[in-house]
Amino acid sequence: MSGAMVDLYEVLQVPRDANKDEIRKAYRKAALTSHPDKVPESEREAADVRFKDLQQAYDILYDEDKRHLYDTHGMAAFNGSGEPGMGEGPDLDDILASMFGMGGGMGGGMPGMGGRAKPRASPNEEQKYEIKLEDLYKGKTVKFASTKNVICTLCKGKGGKEKATAKKCSTCDGQGFKEVLTRMGQFLTQSTVVCSTCNGDGQFFAAKDKCKKCKGKKTNEAKKILEIYIPRGAKDGDRIVLEGEADQVPGQEPGDIIFQLEEEEHDVFKRAGADLMATIDVTLAEALAGFSRVVIKHLDGRGIELQHPKVPGQVLSPGQVLKVAGEGMPIKRSDARGDLYLLVNVKFPDEKWKPSAAVLERLKEMLPNSDAPIKADTVDEVEYDPKGNLEAFGSQDPHGGSAWEDEDEEPGTAQCATQ
Numbered sequence: 001m002s003g004a005m006v007d008l009y010e011v012l013q014v015p016r017d018a019n020k021d022e023i024r025k026a027y028r029k030a031a032l033t034s035h036p037d038k039v040p041e042s043e044r045e046a047a048d049v050r051f052k053d054l055q056q057a058y059d060i061l062y063d064e065d066k067r068h069l070y071d072t073h074g075m076a077a078f079n080g081s082g083e084p085g086m087g088e089g090p091d092l093d094d095i096l097a098s099m100f101g102m103g104g105g106m107g108g109g110m111p112g113m114g115g116r117a118k119p120r121a122s123p124n125e126e127q128k129y130e131i132k133l134e135d136l137y138k139g140k141t142v143k144f145a146s147t148k149n150v151i152c153t154l155c156k157g158k159g160g161k162e163k164a165t166a167k168k169c170s171t172c173d174g175q176g177f178k179e180v181l182t183r184m185g186q187f188l189t190q191s192t193v194v195c196s197t198c199n200g201d202g203q204f205f206a207a208k209d210k211c212k213k214c215k216g217k218k219t220n221e222a223k224k225i226l227e228i229y230i231p232r233g234a235k236d237g238d239r240i241v242l243e244g245e246a247d248q249v250p251g252q253e254p255g256d257i258i259f260q261l262e263e264e265e266h267d268v269f270k271r272a273g274a275d276l277m278a279t280i281d282v283t284l285a286e287a288l289a290g291f292s293r294v295v296i297k298h299l300d301g302r303g304i305e306l307q308h309p310k311v312p313g314q315v316l317s318p319g320q321v322l323k324v325a326g327e328g329m330p331i332k333r334s335d336a337r338g339d340l341y342l343l344v345n346v347k348f349p350d351e352k353w354k355p356s357a358a359v360l361e362r363l364k365e366m367l368p369n370s371d372a373p374i375k376a377d378t379v380d381e382v383e384y385d386p387k388g389n390l391e392a393f394g395s396q397d398p399h400g401g402s403a404w405e406d407e408d409e410e411p412g413t414a415q416c417a418t419q
Contacts, residue, residue: 008057008061008075009061011053011054011057012027012054012058013026013030014026016071018061020062023061027058031051031055034050034051035051036051121252122246122247122252122253122254123246123247123255124246124255124258125246125255126259127258127259127260128259129142129240129260129261130264131234131261131262132266133263133266133269133271135230136233136329137232137299137300137330138299139230139231139232139234140229140230141228142227142229142230143225143226143227144228145225146224146225146226147221147223148222148224148245148246149219149220149222149249150219150220150248151218151219151250152211152214152217152219152220154211154212154213155211155213157219157250157251158250159210159211159214159250160205160209161205161209161211164205166204166205166209167203167204167206168202168203169195169201169202169203169204171196171197171198172197172198172202174202176194176200176201176202177192177193177194177195177200178193179192180192180193218250219249219250226257228240230261231332232332233331233332234261235263235271235273236261236262237261238260238261239259239260239261240258240261241256241258241259244256268297271329274328274336274337274338275329275338275339275340276328276340276341277340277342277343278343279342279345280295280322280343280345281345281347282316282347284346284347284348284349287317287344288315288367290309291306291307292307293305304327306322306342316346317346318344318346319343319344320343321341321342322341322342322344323340323341325339328340
């Protein structure tokens, strides 16, 4: 990303007060459309530049420390790889003081070499975790195997043998980074990148002096069984944090492993906050005459039984909602629960039901009579299709509308009805 005048908020097309969730969503949406693999070959170079710009804008604005630094000093505070330091513009001591609480010149015990400050912690590891509604209702403990880098126990993260001395990197002159030219569209820009020879350390051990266990890498892979607890009532988007369980880096605090919950869609229940909703089927006979039975199986396996009617003579209507207090989702960090809403679907008899004429006559006698007959001067008995479709409603209008218009009138002129 070139120049100190670039506006990262414009790159992601988000307002300056956007929160982290809005920034993440904007990045994901833009990255999908700008990925170089999704454009023709002729547009790939421009798409690659745009994609890298999006990545750098996201990396800076999603990190609270980097975002504060950018809002205070702009892109001049960052090098070409999107990390703080070595930019042109404000005084480097002021920048480091605002970000790390340091100052006092380029020496003064500052971490890193040549003024390049190292992060205070290794990167966090974030990943999605899909979870069923049943597990969010009951709570769940998950154990899994994790492979991560841990500081070498033999050299204690030094990378070399006990009495060996590291050599200054001649590629970057001990700075840990170097200036490179990068093509940005039609222009060449100078940027600062981590030295690949010494991996940003500014020094390295000769082959004979490297630690035999980690081969100079300072870390080794290790497997560990980790455990996360998902509390009852957790919801989509909640984050479960395992502090300090990310990769270890010498001289830094280990970052966190962060799981973001993604609630799977359920076949029966719909959730809104702490409330649940489900549809129950009752027969026409049950809706009219009553019943006492289990109408639905809850998320913890319990059968929910209803007795209807509460008052003799009450009937259930299609679309009626029955509210069961306290049978919704648990509310985190409390003993309270939301409510369960049951939407009544009355199942009318289908074509398999073949009642006799006598049964139908008895039903007419028992059920309420129809309203008073509609009076009309002329009565026509018509044929009808019992399987009509409302999607065809209005489809026979040749003009595509339902209003009559006089062809002599100007378009848009209102018509007055004849009195």
